[in-house]
Amino acid sequence: MNSRTTQPARRNRTPLAAVAAAALGLGLTAFGAPSLAFGAGPTEVVYDQGGLDWGVKQSFRSYLEGPASDGGKIELTGGATRTASGAVHFGLGAGRYDLGTHVLSANFTGGVHFTAHQGALDITLADFKLTTSGATGTLTADTATRETPAGAGSSEIVNRQDVPLVTFAVGRDTTAGGDTATALTADGAKVFAPFYPAGTVMDPLNLVLTATPPASPSPSASASASASASASASASASASVSPSTPASSSASPSAPPAGTTLPIYDGVLNWGFKESFRSYLAGPAANGKVEFGGGAADYRFAGGSGQYDTATHGVTTRFGGSVRFLGHPSGSTYQLDLSFSELGLRIDKAGAFLVADVSAKGMDGKTTELTAVPVAALDLAGANFTPVDGVVTLTALPATLTEQGAPAFGGFYQAGAKLDPVTVALAFDKGAALPTGTPSSPATGTPSAPVTGGAGTGGSGPVLTVTGSTTGSTDGVLASTGTDTPFVPLVATAAGLLLLGGGTTVLLRRRRTTGDS
Template sequence: MSHTTARRRRTPVLAALAAAAVLAATGTAVLTAATPAEAAPNLPITNGEATWGVKESFRTYVVGPIGKGRITVADGARSYDNGLFGFTGGKGTYDLGAHNITASFDGKVTFQAHKAGDAWSLDMSISQVRVTTDNATKTGKVIADVSSKDMSTGQTVLYDDVELAALNLTGIAPEQDNLGYTWLKNIPATLTEAGAPAFGGFYNAGSALDPVTLKVKATAPDPDPTSSSPAPSSPAPSSTAPSSSAPADPDAPAKILDGTIDWGVKKSFRDYIAGPIAKGKVELSGGATDNGDGFRFGKATGTYDPAKKLLTAAYQGTVHFLGHETDGHHELDLTFTDLNIKVTAGKGVLYTGKTPLATFTAEVAVKDGVIALNALPAKLTAEGAVFFGGFYQEGAELDPITTALALDPDANLPGPGATTTGTGTGGGAGGPSVSLPLTGSPLVGIAAAGAALIAAGGAALFLAARRRRATAAS
């Protein structure tokens, strides 16, 4: 049912856990105390998060070369490096008798594409999400408020409390972490009949959506029903209560206070941009600088968690490649911005925005308050190969990556005139080394093909293709 009036907060969002999941979180003492069905209480869910990407192909379309749009988060939602969204602040109840959960989560995610003037033809937001589960049938629902603009009429329709996705809990086993959260990971989700119109008809009912991952923390009941305050010696609360007030994300990781990254993308591509065919140029903004042998991006932020062997860092700056100018328009128009890296247990990924572009390996260590990763060999990902129009194969060698990150305010970082460490990043006539991820317009049309082909030594083929296109146009 759709509504055009203002909406109010409904029942909780995105949360439904199988009975065993919460029992694992609350402990066997709770299960024993609540064995009689008539005595089974509803346990309050005091914290949690639902992680969901909605649909990967939809996200790619929105920010890709056709939609040329953006995805934003607000009201408590988080955006993760892998493209997923976190709906936070989980609250709700767990029915200990029926083993069913209903939990609400904060956050709003907005998808906008096809901009015309100041308006977006595609303008869709998902908020007030909740998940419910039925342990008996191993099914669940993702329910949300969806605001969606009709691309033909331009009218915005509110789908209030719409059953957006159906969940299949078959075979989903609960896991418990050391903070007292119970997880249900990668729950398969499909678009419902009611949810399809909220997507503006982009997808049919039954289409696969991204899986949902749920983590919740349920608080055990007071074993003495006549007591007005929790019994401090109660065995079940003693294991869960101390962590029930702990944040979902601990403060243990060290914060990155500053840092830089240097990266050349691929030298053959830089050579082509600055060469006699593309006759291109490079524009720097947002803090990106020429380091003498490439580009440097700085003002890094992020965290390092040595216990989890997890490093995340994001950098500021934009590098804009332009080539093949015709009447003030550049057929080759490529932007690198929002560069970020993630290293988990020695395996690293360089992202352009939310798209994984390159992989590398790195042993992360701190010395004198600095994490220094020098001249790390990098290889193109499958997503990166698609970004380059398929003219670079997955696994192709890219220029090495160098980054320095400060965890101490007194740490010494490389100065603005320093050059990158390692080989294969030479500039000269080949142009700069890029230290950023790729977001923005990818290589387009035959110019895109030409850039990649000439970078790989296919100049003659590219020029022949241009002549064939010119002949066909005439």
């Protein structure tokens, strides 16, 4: 049987053009790009280091390199290399993260050529590109496969461009080199037909993307910029720069010194704990009451302060005030006595948590003392980190009881029980006004005993009404432009996914605007 071979057509494209083509080809549109809240700022992060490791499928490679493939081979092109695990490493061509659309796109150099059965199997993959849309990512490639068209008597090499091979779920470690599971697409299945159907689990991909900040302009560069002025005028200008003088608009991104932290100047927490628990205390069965202290009132805890750690991308915040739940009076005391104080928000690589100091006396008479215990795990999937006038407000975060926090409710609820949603407002600018709305009074509802287990009713909980307009999408960024620091931390979200500690969590130097000091 004769075969006709058409060599793969290669495209001469610059890396940036390839990235742009990938974005346009997917029909991507901006959700409403945030202006970084406080004047002009960077609109994207450009990655200059990294790479992609992907082995297609380990069993496929083993077959090709075994005796059953009749001389099968795996050949690398364009600088691609094999890793210790047998996967293929493709170098980074270009990469960018759009701070407005929260879309990550990157392309990679090199290719891989699979052959077996004296050329009857012939698959070439090259021009790999990776894009994300929301919480889903796609790896595409240009393909050249030997096929026999229907009705044809001979096979030929068929070239296709930008074929979506596999999809994957965007996770916290997606850009930090962690294993990211992949699944074969319908188009990808055609490339590997008849070996694997659509949906087949393929090899995990390992993606690393980093951005190296350019060095900050040297003092001599600033001096030379004004060399056309007289020597005395130049010296005077450099000796006493007015606080209102804007910095050069060409200031480039730069990471802060190691160990830098950014202050959270103020904050307020609104949390009703659990509606059914409040209803139970207010009913005749418990004959209880709720006492607030330290300035707290109506489940609103103000006076928050804390910091954002630029090295770990962690957030720690504590709020003032306390609350005490009392039930089942017995003489001058109560059989049920639960106190929460030092409530706080903690976000790190382990997740997001509401923490508190707890003193809990349950119905069994035993007292438990807990310090800075993570009481509730918070779901940030739908959180909006877009700042408004220097304040980031996280509204109605779903909360579930943690295993460590279960004793805080005196044994009434088990780990996993749904708690009231949590609303937090954090001021990253000194003097920024927190939202003026007030939390609604927690509903008392019909008195009922707490539900044991994870199916408790969370209720609506306190609601904080945010006034003012918000620029950007619901997939926003956590931005700080405090007057005491020139750095803007951006905790980027894609479809509400917080990429803490990942490659898309970046630090960018803000362009100073008039009035900064």
